[in-house]
Amino acid sequence: MYDYLIVGAGLFGAVFAYEAGRRGKTCLVIDKRDHIGGNVYTEEIEGIQVHKYGAHIFHTNSQTIWDYVNRFAEFNRYTNSPIANYKGEIYNLPFNMNTFNKLWGVASPKEARQKIEEQRLAAGITEPQNLEEQAISLVGTDIYEKLIKGYTEKQWGRSARELPSFIIKRLPVRFTYDNNYFNDRYQGIPVGGYRAIIEKMLAGADIELNVDFFAARDELMQRAKKVVYTGMIDQYYNYRYGVLEYRSLHFETKVLDESNFQGNAVVNYTDRETPYTRIIEHKHFEFGTQDKTVITEEYPKEWKPGDEPYYPINNEKNNEIYQKYKALADAERDVIFGGRLATYKYYDMHQVIGAALTAVEREFEEK
Structure with a gap:
């Protein structure tokens, strides 16, 4: 019998597992994917840390959050300065x-x-x-x-x-010659990728991958006193009030036999005709000098059940549905809901960590 069953090995679940472990609690972490890390997962290809689910640049104004993540990794000095390509014309963003x-x-x-x-x-x-x-x-x-x-x-x-x-x-507009997309005081990419951070956070927990929570829900919940749930909140309640809508993404990753494809980590393609929204060249996140390069084209698409949900569509209709689910979640005594899917909210990484630490304080009645 575990103290906590944590559904989802992403950032929220990993922070909660780490903090619970520090307090002497036992955790079983499950994930339907074959790897830990959720959408911040990175994998090494050609000696390059590839952001498997889109670009993840860590940034925060909070000294507390910055100090916290630096327990688990050394961060480089990467500054997010994307550019826009409009039919071959190049412009600075922001x-x-x-x-x-x-x-x-x-x-x-x-x-x-x-x-x-x-x-x-x-x-x-x-x-x-x-x-x-x-x-x-x-x-x-x-x-x-x-x-x-x-x-x-x-x-x-x-x-x-x-x-x-x-x-x-939230779009930055500046009347200075400043190409730094974020205004935050702290910014960077973890040397060696995000996977190493999650591995350290989960070092004290038991992990089971390729596990679908909903395929064995009753059995899994009997293995722990409490549940930390980071999946889709509407799915948890069997879509009682309807399906919450998302936008999804499709990624096409390629290894190129050249050292530098586009000269920048992120290039947005802003014309309507180009089917992808951006190309990520991963080596530039860590100032790589490898002979080859790895790029990912990012294609947005309509979400349907079974697809990976990325961006909640927080219009009036969906927000009304979410509030009904939230009322159910708030009444739960032995289930903690956290992360972007369980709270139907787009989070940056520092916000996920902050929310997880708040959940820990609340759970263990700390101030």
Whole structure:
């Protein structure tokens, strides 16, 4: 009999298992995949740490979270500076003075602000009602048409006019010559990949892979006093109130017989015609000098049951359904729900760790 059955060997489950183990508790961690780490899993190909499920750049403003992850790995000085490719034209992301200068020929923040304001007024937008209007309010119509519209509509599979404005509100816009995508104080990639971090976190737990929780649910739950569940919350309750919607992704990874394919870790393809949203060249995350390189093309797709869920579609309909499931979850005494799928929320890695540590404090009644 274990103290905890942890369903999912991703970041939330791994942090909880590590902390429970430190407090003398026993944990059984299961995962339906054949590896630990969830979506932060990295595997070595041609001596390169490949981010199997998309680019994962660690960043946080919290000294506490930064110190915490540095217990498990040394982090390099990687700075996320993606670029946008629009039909062969290259622009800096996040949108900054480099972007504005190339697009409009402006050389001062004042000129850039004036250009954006002119385009916002010409579009007649006062209170943005959807993603398109919000984006034009932030950066004007030129940048929206070239660098946001196509990418966003590929990513979400919907017209930008049908998408809520909040999706784009976290988009960085800077009137400085700063190509660093994140404003956070701490940023980097773990040397040797994320898998090593998860392995250290789970070192004190028992692990069973290729295990489908729902195929043997009753039997598995009898093996522990409590359950930490990080899967889809609607599936846990057998879709009682309906299915929560997601966007999914398809990855195509290739080994290329060249040392440098695109000169940057992440290049976003912002036109509507290119079927993938971005290409990741993994060696640049760790400043690799290998003779070969590994790239991954990232294709967004509609999610259907059986696909891997990546991005919750937090529109009004889905959020109403989630609140019904949350009420059930809140009433559970022996099940702890955590992570992006169980809380139907997109999390960055530092937020997952913070949420897991909060769950630990609550579970063990610590302050």
